[in-house]
Amino acid sequence: MGDFGVFFGRADQLLDTAFEGEPELRVVEPRDASVSVFDLGLLRGDGVFEATTVVDDVPLAWHLHLRRLAQSAAALDLPAPNLRVLDAFVREAIRRMGPTPHAHVKLVITRGVDASLSAVSLPVVPTVFALVDPGFGRRAPEIEIVTLERELFRDSAERAPWLLLGAKTLSYATNMAARREYERRGAQNAVFVTRDGYVLEGPQSSVVIREGNRVATPHPRIGILHGTTQVELFAWAALNGLEISYEDIPTERLFAADAVWTMGASFVQSVTAVDGRAVAHDLAATDAINGFMQSQRAAIDAWTSSHLPG
Known part of the structure; x- marks a missing residue:
């Protein structure tokens, strides 16, 4: 089992309901992971997320989490997520961690950089990434x-x-x-x-x-x-x-x-x-x-x- 994992995805795949391929993952060293300082997820909390426990490489109740993610995205007027591709994205992130008997996975989608900032010449596309924490502690009963x-x-x-x-x-x-x-x-x-x-x-x-x-x-x-x-x-x-x-x-x-x-x-x-x-x-x-x-x-x-x- 590897260390903490950070995986960025492509919004044009993960948030495109017409996309039929397999998602691409960009693996980033935790110490090098970053998002734009102009990202609305950072500046205003403008985004959605889901998280669950991973047991023996399986994210528990993930179909429920994905469905709720879609509902949250709709409430925020974010692009509709491609749930099949997002599911594959998260499961591939977990797989790349190696054998994972117990961990925590979080999927985050932000609105992307603030389009109202005229000085920012960055593409206004959502930011999507997954975090996998194999050191997630067990809780008291x-x-x-x-x-x-x-x-x-x-x-x-x-x-x-x-x-x-x-x-x-x-x-x-x-x-x-x-x-x-x-x-x-x-x-x-x-x-x-x-x-x-x-x-x-x-x-x-x-x-x-x-x-x-x-x-x-x-x-x-x-x-x-x-x-x-x-x-x-x-x-x-x-x-x-x-x-x-x-x-x-x-x-x-x-x-x-x-x-x-x-x-x-x-x-x-x-x-x-x-x-x-x-x-x-x-x-x-x-x-x-x-x-x-x-x-x-x-x-x-x-x-x-x-x-x-x-």
Whole structure:
């Protein structure tokens, strides 16, 4: 397995739905990797990305990530990605790393250089690159979280679609500020809540609760990403006879649930405390879910193919 990998692609291949060939990759040494200082991804966070865990050379739930990438690109009026070619691009990047038992892969698309800068005589084309990190650390199975209010209401996404609340963009300053805040409070994650008291999502994770024989997650229409790992957890639940539901979840249900999970990149963490208050948790179920996600990829792919994020 190689060191950290940086791979640039060609926008005229990866973002051209008519392109039928195989993608070209330009490998760059990590210390030499760069984008233009005029790139809108750098200057304004104007771009989209997806990331997931790689296990034994396979990017987990990648078809879900690619579909969500296309939705995010459409929300930002970026060129429509060629999902077949992007899939081949990322898998080839992973292959070039050599045997990869466990890693993290990220695919980034920016709008490219700022066309409004008259002094810049550079082609205005999107920037596309993939990062493969074989040193990606494993996460703890149990965590404590805090709730953090966002200046949003339950219907903000519907009333203000220009806020791009359901798109996975590069504008992550708020998410990183939330991370610093939960770390200051001694927690390992946070869950955003609306001003009117409903659960949203974490800065980098989805939220699912279990109440008896039923698992529920906030509906994406509330203004959150439709989590790919959440869909995988729903596959586990449905295949094990549990009821699944997308619904509005008042914050107080976090404290009364039989289990609370946060999740991302095909890994689930069991929440043991919320805002310093112990909550019911189920480590055995958490271990079972993570084992399922690692070992039952065919079953997950079959189920999720007919239950894709909307």
